[in-house]
Amino acid sequence: MSKVVLKGFIQVPSDELEAINQELANHCRLTLEEPGCITFRVIQEENDPCRFNVYEEFVDREAFELHQRRVAGSDWGKLTRNAERHYDIIE
DSSP, X not given: OOOEEXXXXXXXXXXXXXXXXXXXXXXXXXXXXXXXXXXXXXEEOSSOXXXXXXXXXXXXXXXXXXXXXXXXXXXXXHHTTTOEEEEEEEO
């Protein structure tokens, strides 16, 4: 089993930014509590508030996929459904 790393960014619509910012801390907390989560960071760009840099590490593919499934049905997943995602996944 090898670690899975996701890095990149999301670009969110400006009219959804306030709701996304309100949910971000909860999303990070829930993710960090997941079994197999090593590192999880979502940081808003200073010069482009609609861009959030993302970096996450999971112990293996199974933990990463469990995270993806949880997020899909979460408040964060619903709030960011219109976000453009630009990720690289490294195993």
